[in-house]
Amino acid sequence: MPADALSFNEKQFRQLIDTLWSQTLNPMWVCKVVQDDFEMVSANEAAFRVDANQKPGVLLSDVVKKSGHDNSVLAGYFTCLEKGEVVEFEQRPFVHGKEMLFRTLLVPIKNSRGAITHIWGTAYNLSDLLDAQLSLEQDKDALQRKLTERTQQLHAARRTLEELATKDSLTQIANRQFFDENLTRAVLRANRGKEPLALILIEADYFKRFNQRYGMQAGDESLQKIAQVISQIDLRQDDVVARFSGNTFAILMPNCEASDAERIAKAALQRVQELKIPHETSEVEGAKVMTVTIGVAVSPFGQITSDSLFKEGGNALDIAKASGHNCVRMTVL
Numbered sequence: 407m408p409a410d411a412l413s414f415n416e417k418q419f420r421q422l423i424d425t426l427w428s429q430t431l432n433p434m435w436v437c438k439v440v441q442d443d444f445e446m447v448s449a450n451e452a453a454f455r456v457d458a459n460q461k462p463g464v465l466l467s468d469v470v471k472k473s474g475h476d477n478s479v480l481a482g483y484f485t486c487l488e489k490g491e492v493v494e495f496e497q498r499p500f501v502h503g504k505e506m507l508f509r510t511l512l513v514p515i516k517n518s519r520g521a522i523t524h525i526w527g528t529a530y531n532l533s534d535l536l537d538a539q540l541s542l543e544q545d546k547d548a549l550q551r552k553l554t555e556r557t558q559q560l561h562a563a564r565r566t567l568e569e570l571a572t573k574d575s576l577t578q579i580a581n582r583q584f585f586d587e588n589l590t591r592a593v594l595r596a597n598r599g600k601e602p603l604a605l606i607l608i609e610a611d612y613f614k615r616f617n618q619r620y621g622m623q624a625g626d627e628s629l630q631k632i633a634q635v636i637s638q639i640d641l642r643q644d645d646v647v648a649r650f651s652g653n654t655f656a657i658l659m660p661n662c663e664a665s666d667a668e669r670i671a672k673a674a675l676q677r678v679q680e681l682k683i684p685h686e687t688s689e690v691e692g693a694k695v696m697t698v699t700i701g702v703a704v705s706p707f708g709q710i711t712s713d714s715l716f717k718e719g720g721n722a723l724d725i726a727k728a729s730g731h732n733c734v735r736m737t738v739l
């Protein structure tokens with residue numbers, strides 16, 4: 407017996423137990439085994455602080471019901487009774503609205519005949535662990551939110567960068583670099599599949615004079631309007647409209663027959679004229695508005711290079727200019 411080992415007499419040992427019972431921060435209680443239930447015999451201060459319903463004489467099933475404890479609590483007592491062994495389990499009661507974590511220990515107390523008459527219980531308050539776990543989870547959530555936010559920002563920045571890299575800053579349509587990349591791919595595809603490929607070059611007429619007469623700002627605005635109407639023509643998804651350079655625009659049309667390329671070119675010619683941008687100094691006959699001249703090169707069965715397609719498109723454009731501007735000329739390779 408520990409009291410002997412410590413050379414305590416029974417009175418001293420009793421005092422020790424009393425002090426422990428009243429001073430410990432761990433709840434402690436004793437229940438009596440009754441018919442199909444357990445009756446509270448005694449509970450220390452720490453136990454009352456957690457659950458004031460544990461009054462002497464009250465049935466444990468009532469305490470569980472009143473205090474809203476989990477049913478597994480009662481089950482733990484029955485296991486202890488049936489097995490005659492120490493039982494341990496976790497409890498998460500709400501005390502004054504706050505979730506607590508206890509590791510509960512139930513110890514059977516036997517009489518001289520070995521029958522269990524009482525169960526002694528104690529609980530270790532592990533709520534600090536629960537708080538730490540909760541705060542860790544909150545930190546994790548906050549971190550996750552931050553991460554999602556940063557990832558979205560990164561994606562948005564990447565999209566902006568991609569757009570900046572592929573768009574012409576003045577007109578907001580595709581730029582030369584984007585056009586060239588697409589042209590390389592389209593030429594490869596046309597040659598491999600022996601498919602048709604069309605290139606349309608569109609140049610704003612007498613643009614130098616326009617700038618001189620109306621100013622660079624007006625020149626910029628007219629380029630923006632031309633880009634807008636050209637890109638609104640009924641094109642297919644694979645077609646690319648770009649500002650090629652200065653006052654020249656280009657449309658790349660993969661898998662496009664000569665007749666379709668001509669239709670699109672004529673639509674562009676008409677849409678620009680319909681803008682009715684005043685251009686007094688234009689030398690285009692009968693037109694005192696902004697017009698365009700268009701050269702089209704069509705390769706019907708592949709067997710081309712980007713350079714040859716451009717050369718032919720440029721030649722068609724020169725022929726169109728020589729024919730008085732404001733018209734479409736085509737070359738079929």
Ligand SMILES: Nc1nc2c(ncn2[C@@H]2O[C@H](COP(=O)(O)OP(=O)(O)OP(=O)(O)O)[C@@H](O)[C@H]2O)c(=O)[nH]1
Nearest residue numbers: 610611612613614615617622623625626651652653
């Ligand atoms: N406002 C403005 N003008 C530009 C821009 N890029 C090029 N230009 C001008 O476009 C003009 C193109 O002139 P040219 O290539 O000589 O041809 P053109 O005056 O259109 O004459 P034609 O080809 O015979 O119709 C130049 O004066 C360039 O300064 C631009 O971004 N904004």
